[in-house]
Amino acid sequence: MSVKISEEKLFSFYEEMLFYRRFEERVLRAYTQRMFAGFCHVHIGQEAVCVGIQGLLEAHDYVLSGYRSHTQAIAKGLSAASVFGELLGKATGCSKGKGGSMHMFSEEHRFLGGNGIVGAQAPLAVGAAFSLKYKKQKNISVCYLGDAAMNQGAVFEAMNMAAVWCLPVLFVIENNQYGMGTHIKRVTSVDSLAKRALAFDMEHSSVDGMSVVSVYEHCAPIVEKMKKTGAPYLLEVNTYRYKGHSVSDPGLYRSKEELESYQARDPLIQAETILLQSKKFTKNQLEELNQKVKEKVKKAEEEALSAPFPEKEEAFKDVFVS
Amino acid sequence: MALLTMREALGEAMAEEMRRDSSIFLMGEEVAEYDGAYKVSKGLLKEFGSSRVIDSPISEGGFAGLGIGAAMTGLRPIIEMMTWNFGIQAFDQIINNAAKMRYMSGGQFKVPIVFRGPNGAAHMLAAQHSQNVDPLLANIPGLKVVSVSTPYDAKGLLKSSIRDDNPVIFLESEMLYALKGEVPEGEYLIPLGEADKKKEGQDVTLVTWGKITHKALQAADECEKLGISVEVIDLRTLRPLDEEAIFRSVRKTNRCVVVEENWPFASVGTHIADRVQRECFDDLDAPVIRVSQEDVPVPYAENLEEEVLPSVEKIVRAIQTVSYRI
Numbered sequence: 001m002s003v004k005i006s007e008e009k010l011f012s013f014y015e016e017m018l019f020y021r022r023f024e025e026r027v028l029r030a031y032t033q034r035m036f037a038g039f040c041h042v043h044i045g046q047e048a049v050c051v052g053i054q055g056l057l058e059a060h061d062y063v064l065s066g067y068r069s070h071t072q073a074i075a076k077g078l079s080a081a082s083v084f085g086e087l088l089g090k091a092t093g094c095s096k097g098k099g100g101s102m103h104m105f106s107e108e109h110r111f112l113g114g115n116g117i118v119g120a121q122a123p124l125a126v127g128a129a130f131s132l133k134y135k136k137q138k139n140i141s142v143c144y145l146g147d148a149a150m151n152q153g154a155v156f157e158a159m160n161m162a163a164v165w166c167l168p169v170l171f172v173i174e175n176n177q178y179g180m181g182t183h184i185k186r187v188t189s190v191d192s193l194a195k196r197a198l199a200f201d202m203e204h205s206s207v208d209g210m211s212v213v214s215v216y217e218h219c220a221p222i223v224e225k226m227k228k229t230g231a232p233y234l235l236e237v238n239t240y241r242y243k244g245h246s247v248s249d250p251g252l253y254r255s256k257e258e259l260e261s262y263q264a265r266d267p268l269i270q271a272e273t274i275l276l277q278s279k280k281f282t283k284n285q286l287e288e289l290n291q292k293v294k295e296k297v298k299k300a301e302e303e304a305l306s307a308p309f310p311e312k313e314e315a316f317k318d319v320f321v322s
Numbered sequence: 323m324a325l326l327t328m329r330e331a332l333g334e335a336m337a338e339e340m341r342r343d344s345s346i347f348l349m350g351e352e353v354a355e356y357d358g359a360y361k362v363s364k365g366l367l368k369e370f371g372s373s374r375v376i377d378s379p380i381s382e383g384g385f386a387g388l389g390i391g392a393a394m395t396g397l398r399p400i401i402e403m404m405t406w407n408f409g410i411q412a413f414d415q416i417i418n419n420a421a422k423m424r425y426m427s428g429g430q431f432k433v434p435i436v437f438r439g440p441n442g443a444a445h446m447l448a449a450q451h452s453q454n455v456d457p458l459l460a461n462i463p464g465l466k467v468v469s470v471s472t473p474y475d476a477k478g479l480l481k482s483s484i485r486d487d488n489p490v491i492f493l494e495s496e497m498l499y500a501l502k503g504e505v506p507e508g509e510y511l512i513p514l515g516e517a518d519k520k521k522e523g524q525d526v527t528l529v530t531w532g533k534i535t536h537k538a539l540q541a542a543d544e545c546e547k548l549g550i551s552v553e554v555i556d557l558r559t560l561r562p563l564d565e566e567a568i569f570r571s572v573r574k575t576n577r578c579v580v581v582e583e584n585w586p587f588a589s590v591g592t593h594i595a596d597r598v599q600r601e602c603f604d605d606l607d608a609p610v611i612r613v614s615q616e617d618v619p620v621p622y623a624e625n626l627e628e629e630v631l632p633s634v635e636k637i638v639r640a641i642q643t644v645s646y647r648i
Contacts, residue, residue, distance in 0.1 A: 095430070099427065105428065112395075116418075117414060120419060123385075158388075161379065
């Protein structure tokens with residue numbers, strides 16, 4: 001089955017990517033203005049990955065991720081204000097201000113975090129898929145992993161269990177090529193991370209993650225098949241982060257030329273070009289959209305800023321179910 | 323009353339709970355077709371089938387994490403560690419995910435899961451197979467920790483642990499699986515967090531838990547012959563700790579010995595000693611004394627192993643010391 005994206009769908013994906021770009025820019029601004037602290041990892045440059053994949057999901061599918069997950073949380077249905085609020089450590093944050101940048105959660109939206117230990121979400125994602133199979137539900141569990149997580153033992157163990165028990169986990173490697181400052185090729189023996197699936201006889205493929213069209217059209221049949229067979233799948237999405245690993249990283253380990261080569265294939269620019277060529281949308285419309293998105297982000301930030309910090313007693317709550 | 327072995331009591335607890343609640347499943351190495359490395363899960367595969375009694379690969383971190391993910395999404399897993407020595411492989415999942423998930427998510431997710439298996443030195447298994455994890459895991463907020471010494475306690479506490487909505491670390495012992503004890507017919511539960519007075523006494527309070535409880539009881543009997551009446555408190559649950567049971571006994575006897583199979587440095591015993599001296603300072607007639615493993619890895623040779631583990635003699639000596647009768 002091959003899927004072709006419609007211009008209308010691409011327009012809505014474009015809006016979503018634009019929203020995440022402006023959101024993460026605003027998050028960085030808030031961080032540099034010292035409105036919050038701790039670690040902060042943003043998705044700028046990688047927007048096409050979650051938009052293309054999560055555009056295919058249903059409310060009852062699970063999503064789990066690592067420490068870079070603000071936009072994936074929003075894509076799963078969490079409000080931008082609750083994610084921004086969590087970053088600011090506010091009581092209205094999606095984890096009541098007790099998780100922060102790395103720990104966005106929503107039971108209601110089946111977003112199971114935000115995990116701060118590289119690769120530790122993989123066994124959890126297999127557990128969520130185990131539950132689905134146990135309850136005979138036809139949904140899937142999506143597990144985002146960074147490229148560097150592919151060298152963690154937990155990920156190997158998780159993939160083996162998903163394969164041997166035929167559990168519906170879509171392992172998505174967001175391959176932005178760097179584990180912090182270390183290029184993946186310096187620490188990994190295979191030339192393509194998708195090949196890791198060969199060890200488990202698991203279906204796998206790679207896709208260009210700078211194009212939301214590619215991601216969406218590539219993943220649509222994968223997700224559809226998974227819902228039928230319940231079998232796991234390893235997808236490598238080749239992408240690039242424009243900013244450092246975290247806010248404190250100036251990115252000295254890579255060249256300006258390398259960064260520019262990816263920016264030339266920016267997911268927003270690619271989508272814009274297609275939309276304008278289709279003649280269904282005008283430059284003015286896209287500019288208006290940009291203004292609208294900026295306003296939405298600003299509103300989310302303002303809502304988060306005006307929210308109260310947690311009461312001190314909150315530090316002692318939620319250790320146990322009482 | 324029926325006379326059951328510890329392994330039968332634990333197996334009955336799981337079977338009864340699995341009959342009651344279809345969201346419970348058991349996963350671990352050799353739990354299904356082999357009927358359990360120590361036969362605790364004997365018969366469960368036959369009764370509940372392979373979708374609920376599941377042989378895992380040797381991937382402790384992996385299947386511990388799978389259990390946590392399943393618990394977050396509505397199931398109630400029992401994860402068997404063939405021994406807690408292997409369970410150390412799963413510490414990242416247990417400590418970083420099971421214990422912290424509810425807190426980090428602002429109270430959204432519950433993690434109703436039991437991690438169970440034998441803990442501590444057995445017999446001539448050498449350093450890597452003789453680890454006690456109780457001080458390591460009792461240190462972590464968000465985990466409940468249970469350590470059992472009798473078939474009766476094991477059954478009632480395992481059933482409560484399975485019904486608990488929090489992650490529970492359930493510590494057993496290879497040396498106790500064949501131990502027989504009276505277990506009532508029919509259902510009963512023992513709440514987590516309640517210590518049990520295993521022997522009434524007047525002169526010294528002996529606080530202990532798990533397998534070493536039996537040596538503590540032997541030592542208490544020895545001391546009766548020496549004219550010292552010892553009260554033995556089996557904590558049964560380390561988290562939450564039944565402090566009142568300890569304090570009540572110490573306020574009566576005015577003397578306290580803590581007996582544990584942990585290393586002496588930063589152990590559960592140090593915490594109990596701290597709490598007793600703080601809360602019962604005016605009641606104490608002697609400093610709290612601790613009996614623990616020697617501060618070395620557990621050796622293989624039988625005589626060396628015996629040398630480093632707490633013995634009846636060492637416990638008797640501690641009771642005499644705290645009574646100033648040595």
